Amino acid sequence: MNDPTSPPRYEIRARHTRSTVTVYQAYRPSIGLPAARDGRFPPAWKRDRMTWIKPSFLWMMYRCGWGTKEGQETVLAVEITREGFGWALENAALSHYVRGVHPDRATWQRSLRHSPARVQWDPERDLHLAPLPHRSLQLGLSGEAARRYADEWLVSVTDVTPLAHEIHGLLRAGESGRAAALLPEEQPLPGLRAPLPVKAS
Template identity: 70%
Template sequence: MEDPQREVRAVYAESTITVYQAYPPEIGLPAVREGRFPAAWKRDRMTWIKPSFLWMMYRCGWGTKAGQETVLAVEISRDGFEWALRHACLSSYVRAVHADQAAWQRELKRAPARVQWDPERDLRLQPLPYRSLQLGLSGEAVRRYADEWTVAISDVTPLAREIHAYAGSGDLDSAARLLPQERPYPAADELLAHLRPLGEQQPTAANSVAASRADAG
């Protein structure tokens, strides 16, 4: 079955979804200890969260890039995640989505969240032919993320290093077995319709269920 071009894939439970971020140790380690972001974490800046583990690994270089040495798995409420999607705007103008550039700019100015669809990555961090969601939060969305949506924060840096070691040695099977088991997220069409080009084919409910079962092994 061909993967949809734009689909949220994530680790999720009944009421939570896991997203990833990477920070320097002085931010990441206190966040893990306290279960919330420390005072040094900037609430007045946009913060980007990623449901895709491998896209996070591409972004942070498996936790080796300066300022991104601590990789965090942040468990947030699904209600919060879906609120952000409903209030999000695409981060760039797309003719098949927006009436014109002026309409997009007006939407961007008032939206507390932004979405980018970037090529998903494989274990060698090479691009795949379908895209992964990045969700940027600002203003009200940042405050809600830090104070209301965050349920738990864990340090997955050791996991990232172990998977990287296997992938680097060519043992992709062992690396794949350690990956978080991401499944298509059951986002209703109304959550993503304004974030996808018009007419783009989306998965049917039956296909989403089949994909979820396949991912679950």
């Protein structure tokens, strides 16, 4: 029996305002520090590569090891326009083939080739980075979507590495309550939909 207090299995949750959505990325300092300082990505950031953005702070912490993994030492909170985030979702395809959702594998592959964004749903993480039953959205941007992200949608870029290290330090000290109090507040994003790896009912 499902717990009525648990989030839906597939739901877009993020820190957001009426006009913006905050997503997270982690980079080596040579990219992350100039981005936070200047509020835009430096020339070393390649617009022709797929870039993945994550609305979940804790999933980002799972991915970057609280900012300790090599090449992911600088954690950024990137505030983008809600309109841009919505455009990416509307133009996204699922990152993998799902029988029953796609008519066949060839149709999915064509969709993927023509989509500038792709959606992946991974298990959300708890404060100790253990997997939860519900899923967290990851959004991959390439081509037009990556260019728009870097050149049109950016509102602000903030280095949140100190926050990641502080929360991690509290957890290691057994101060889970204090650590939880520092987490960014993430709420469901009404009105925005993403491709789902389940057949529509």
